[in-house]
Amino acid sequence: MSEPVLELRGIEKVYLRGEAGEVRVLDGAECRLTPGEMVALVAPSGAGKSTLLHIAGLLDTADAGTVAIGGTDYTTASDRRRTVARRRDVGFVYQFHHLLPEFSALENVVLPQLANGVPRAEARTRAEELLDRVGILPRATHRPAALSGGEQQRVAFCRALANAPRLLLADEPTGNLDPATSETVFDALTRLVRETGLAALIATHNLDLAARMDRVLVLREGRLVPQ
Template sequence: MSETGPAIVEPAVIDPVVRLEKLTRSFEQGGVTIDVLRGVDLVVHPGEIVALLGPSGSGKSTMLQAIGLLEGGFGGLIEIAGVDASKLGKDQRAAVRRDHIGFVYQFHHLLPDFNAIENVVLPQLITGKPRADCEARAKELLDALGLGERLEHRPSKLSGGEQQRVAVARALANRPRLVLADEPTGNLDEATADKVFAQFLELVRGEGSAALVATHNERLALAMDRVVRLHDGVL
């Protein structure tokens, strides 16, 4: 009788959340061509939190706009969750943003006429989820960020740190595979920034999302899984 060994199970191949190849972006200014991105290559894996370092004006925001599919004019490959964005139309790109990407900016951009929980509910309603489920999800996130007692407060009644935490909850509301954060604590004092950023990292890790965080703060960058630096338009 012949014997066979245990079956070999091949590991599942998981697509990167982000894959960039030779990403370029140029602008015309005063008859002069300015090359901001000159061939950026990057892979971000599921659950990985990556710091994007570079001085002001180095192109970090331009790079995040490209990955977030917020504008055209880019050359090279932008692949999000295994989908080649260059082959998508406007509506399809919007669907990728809605289904896979959350955004956190330096300024919170909360809707001033809506309270904290409503600001987190609204992006979920756009996807067609039942309102009760959206409210439960919003409360879960805001509670996790220490805002359980501030749900009914409008942005004008919240501190800067509280406003930014609502913005973090909004970014994660639809369980994105990728969070793009552009100087997410750059508008806060150092003590508040440290607290908000620690909560941001804890929540993103707990959700299992990947994140690409643009910053010029070396100290904050060290708290992330990996650091990449944008210099002269390349990583």
Template sequence: MSEVARTPTPILRLQNVKRGFGSGATRIEVILGASMEVSAGEMVALIGPSGSGKSTLLQICGLLEPAEAGKIEIAGHDAGAMSDGERTAVRRSTIGFVYQYHHLLPEFSALENIVIPQMIAGTRRRAAEARAHELLAQVGLSQRERHRPAELSGGEQQRVAIARALANRPALLLADEPTGNLDPHTAGDVFAVLAKLVHELGLAALIATHNLDLAGRMDRTITIRNGELGHIAGTVSSRASFT
């Protein structure tokens, strides 16, 4: 008997989401009716000019910035129906964040930086340390567990940041220029680690980037320009310009 094809599960769903800032003559519309889905096991690039709203859209998807209109669903849960406490719980357990700068706690080791968010979420220390060991092995840093961020290279710091984002087993990974501070070779290496984990763990990942080469290596691309989203299937055209 042949297997029945299954449709990938949408982890992130936006329907006609809008966001602006200010009022009256100073009103700036940033997001104009954004609709999209990101499914489990899918890595989606978000590209657009500086100031186009990429970071605002990621903040909305991560429940850090409220939408003024529209609907946001995270793993099937309607964000608009959540209390502040419920939104915090979803961010902690369901969403992982990676930023351009690693934001690791400087006084703690790589291992401890991954243990701490787990303990905040209620995981016992022994289990949190086991998870941290596992993740550091997956990003190729087993030999650097006891090093503090200042003792790590830029690429190593960002790998630890990726491991930390995955510590609480999120379903959705949001990344804002995660290789933006790295040289091209290191950026490629870090991206390869990130892509491998996304696909192996079945995460839904939305990655904002200016790097069209990296965007072209993702499953598909969403563009944002003048507050509106566009969709490109497959590789980004080398003629596209979003600088």
């Protein structure tokens, strides 16, 4: 069996919310993702999907439990080690693309690589390859405002994969798109995951898209339950 790309064990997270007191969002959540696997994360709004993704991606810390990426336990790692791991091993995609408006599609994919020390020529070549894989290389010189919603989100996928991470975390990546565009974007995402062999955990309300992934995990009462 392949070593898990992501392993969450016994994840707990509690928030203090005014008069409501303690709200236990995660209560022993556990999962394992292996290379090349697409896993859907399904739950009602407010159930803790985003919190779980932030903990898995080392953007937040759990109150209890362990988080391992690529076999390395980052539960008690320093902020610096977590930052390095995020930059090297994790790609994020959100419902809204968050592209830098003053830069072209190509530049938006190049910049994360430059920040990671990749030479400009090499970064440009990889950016062009990724944009070509999702079918928008002809739009590479356009700024985000000149791109459609589906094109913007495909650029966001490419940016998330620019530094060849092990793990992709996506929070409602098609939630802001119409059904036809969602299909196009999801197909592009699937192609990228299959071709690169990374592991992807994708939060979605779209049950049709969820059913097309390898597995579906439902976040219920703070735990992850296979569907």
